[in-house]
Amino acid sequence: MAYKHLRGYASMPTYSHSRLETYGNCPRQYKLQYIDRVEIEEFEGIEAFLGGRVHEALEKLYKDVRMTRLPPVEEVIAYFDRVWDENWHEGVNIVRAGYTPDNYRELGRKSIAQYYEQHYPFDASKIIAIEHLVFFPLDESNTYWIRGVIDRLAQAKDGTYEIHDYKTSGRLKTQGEVDKDRQLALYHLALERMWPDVKDVDLVWHYLVFGKELRSRRTAEELKTLRQDVMDIIRTVESDRDFRPRESALCDWCAYPEFCPAKKHGMMTSALPPNKYLEEPGVRLVNKYAEFQRKKLEVEAEIDQIKAALVKYAREHGVEVVRGSDHKALVRVYSGLGFPGKDQPGREELENLVRKLGLWERVSMLSTVGLAKLVEGQALDRETAEKLSALGRQEDRPWVKLSNLRQDRD
Secondary structure, three states: OOOOOOOOOOOOOEEOHHHHHHHHHOHHHHHHHHHOOOOOOOOEEHHHHHHHHHHHHHHHHHHHHHOOOOOOHHHHHHHHHHHHHHHOOOOEEOOOOOOOHHHHHHHHHHHHHHHHHHHOOOOOEEEEEEEEEEEEEOOOOOOOEEEEEEEEEEEEOOOOEEEEEEEOOOOOOOHHHHHOOOHHHHHHHHHHHHOOOOOOEEEEEEEOOOOEEEEEOOOHHHHHHHHHHHHHHHHHHHHOOOOOOOOOHHHHHOOOHHHOOOOHHHHHHOOOOHHHHOOOHHHHHHHHHHHHHHHHHHHHHHHHHHHHHHHHHHHHHOOOEEEOOOEEEEEEEEEEEEOOOOOOOOHHHHHHHHHHOOOOOOOOOOOHHHHHHHHHOOOOOHHHHHHHHOOOEEEEEEEEEEEEHHHHHO
């Protein structure tokens, strides 16, 4: 591969789909892996290990096919077994309980056999490149560079270019998901840079476990949007100063738990026996805090009940000030616009409208009180206020202020 502007830019910050995906999944993992380059013991998820060996077997198959040699399926599977044994190491990690390396190995064999049967004799398209490295800038100023590897680049008999990608994932994406997939669309951009006369390009995903092939295409406008979106993501990455951890199910596959502020304490305490665990200072503080939070909620619920009773009493007796032994309560009820709270009917519709109107941040993640103040305070244009008011309702807002009677006397 030769790009006119490649030499001299190798030192520029380079991004890949997997690198950007890592940031999207967890900014802290991104920092540990790509910025801090934290050294860890050899670690690899079994899923990644399986995918690597299957890719090597299919790479060998298509290299043979390109050289006009068609190996039998038994030979391809034997090659898979060989590279499995050669690359196996103690750092291969299996997260899912109940499965052994042999289970994953057999899954690889079956996936290869199924793929071989479906595509034999492998002459549907002309092979252009196998495991092909692409490296190109997204912008004219050569500031943002993308790197990736195309599993197989081919050309169909009608002239259409095909970018093939092999997936050993246990989850089959929908057509809608692949139509929005970023990885192969980036390779489409690379292809247009390599050969400006490229017109028709098919993006092809082979979900080997399921024996399923999904295809997608991108319009010129979609590629333009993709280019801008990826540059925006890179700018976000480069402006990030905190790299906050983002906990999810993917944490089980992370190689850096002992360095992660969201997981480090769990790693520190997981090996402690029960009697030592409960005495660990951090555990004690959290347990104490949780206990007081529970008591606080109980007290707040009781306060709300008393407040409601005070409002009812004031209304029934036509008073605004209710006196106690040492304190008095000023009780008033204001009428105003109210909106459905969390888990109430109409909440989802309200949230969708608020997001659509671009008001999400302004009302602090949809504080209904804050939203009502925006509408009633005439801070919004008439059309927006009317749309929101249609989802609200007039309601009473009790207000109770407690003061010390002795302070009044003083």
